Amino acid sequence: MRLISRKLRKLTAELLELPQDVVFDLPRLTMIGDRQLYIENHRGVLHFETDRLRLALSKGELEVIGSDLAIRAIWTEEVFIEGVISKIHMVE
Amino acid sequence: MNTSWLQTVKGMVTVTIRGGRQEMLINEAASAGIRLWAIRRTSPEQMVCEISVSDFFRLRPLLKRTGCRVHVAARRGLPFWLVRLERRKFFAAGLFLFMCGLYVLSSLVWRVEVAGNDKLTEDDILAAARAEGIYEHQWTWRMEEADVLSKNLARRLPGAAWVGVQRQGTTIRIEVVENTMPEEQPLYTPRHLVAAADAVVTAIEAENGRPVVKRNTKVKRGDILISGTIGEGEHTRTVVAKGEVRGLVWKEYDIEVPLTQEVKVYTGASRLKRHLLIGERTLQISGYGAAPYAQYETVESRSQMAWRGFRLRLGTVEERQLEIRTDRRQLTAEEARAVGLLQAKADILAQNGNETKVVGQNILHEKTENGKVYMKVFFEVEQSIVTEMPIVQMQGE
Incomplete structure (x- = not known):
């Protein structure tokens, strides 16, 4: 049943050319150079250090690596990270 | 760290968080709607973040659940500033009094300016303005609106066509545009116009009154030319006769010119x-x-x-x-005669005005004696012959 609904969703997304993040609850990342990162659709902070930040996603994790990382602002679904970002890593 | 004015008004604190599960605190705060911002790590077990004062008190139950400890590092914003002000009462009172003073003094009228008046005196305008409530050291809130004041002032100043009142801060500017009045005409008593000399009328033009003579009429000195009484019978009225009568006048000149x-x-x-x-x-x-x-x-x-x-x-x-x-x-007799006639004509013009015309001349008699030329000349001159004679009202008739 879940498989069917997922397939149906994928089909409608492809047919209607809808953005994937809206349909599948995927994170959307907006990055400004290496200094600002705006993440929508996260599921909370798992780990926070100055050089490493791990965020929970609906499926898997997102790892941000850099230096002088700071959470500028945080809401239930969005997080705004500042600092020198060198690497973004998706963990399944 | 740029903070909005709203955050400054609400007041915010910088807190350090130690121990416990700090990531969980961040997540729980976010889901509870408590806004934490500028979260950064200072050491592996210590975190610093900003939080508004009201949210700070809501954070307490979450701290117990996650086992974190907070310590307030800095306080900023209006509430803390007010607390400090409360400690310095006289400073606060001074500040308040200064603000009040500034407001009160700026709502006084300090100067009244008048512009554009020429015939109306400034004192008259200021007096009218005072009656309308515009004067120095008046409260601006006790005055009426500028357009009402303009209207009332214009009513009080009959010599002004338009009055504008403008308030610029503590200065009231009254601008006046004056009426242009026609020149006042002198008053005359009813009169006739009579002949100034014996003459033959050449032109008569009555502006007011009844012309009595016609062209080519011979008049004697004192004859009425334009009468000031008009109408007949019961409708008789006396008016100021006005007009122009020109006539031919004869003048005899005795001229002597040295040679x-x-x-x-x-x-x-x-x-x-x-x-x-x-x-x-x-x-x-x-x-x-x-x-x-x-x-x-x-x-x-x-x-x-x-x-x-x-x-x-x-x-x-x-x-x-x-x-x-x-x-x-040495002049010849001819030259001397011409000089004499020229002098006589100049004298006629000087006596009777520029509109005088010498129409004809006739040398009646001429002799040369003792190095001088003696002449008797008869001039025919066209000139204005009117003079005024007031009409005397007979009372008790």
């Missing part, structure tokens, strides 16, 4: 005197001593330094003395 005439002639010799002009004083430079001429005329010319229309008070005065000689000139 030798004295004439001034420049000999051509001259001498120059120079002066230096400093302010209102002059200092002679050259041409000292008395003039070597028995008779002379002086012609003065002054030159001053000027630059772009601005006269300096420095310059030179040149005084030229011109020698004169008096010559005697």
